[in-house]
Amino acid sequence: MNSIAPLFRQSVIVFLKALFDPEFAPMAVWVAAVVGTLLFAINHGCVLVKGQMTRDRWISAPLTYAVPYGVNVHGQLISRRRSRSNSESKY
DSSP states (O other): OTTHHHHHHHHHHHHHHHTTOTTTHHHHHHHHHHHHHHHHHHHHHHHHHTTOOOHHHHHHHHHHHHHHHHHHHHHHHHHHHHHHHHHHHTO
């Protein structure tokens, strides 16, 4: 179990750095804007239109955008790792 902890810690650090990587950000921002807006409309649209947004809903709203951003960055990171390992194994 102790051998897993350093690997997990390293993976988390790599992911946190990737969240701010300028190579990943443009696509992640675009995906977060599109998917986040769609999710916001699904989850909060009716109460927003009715003017009944509560404090808790406003607090959760940024997560509606942050989650697609993080998922997209994770996907790009995994894709980059796989393409690097594939190119290294060919030579």
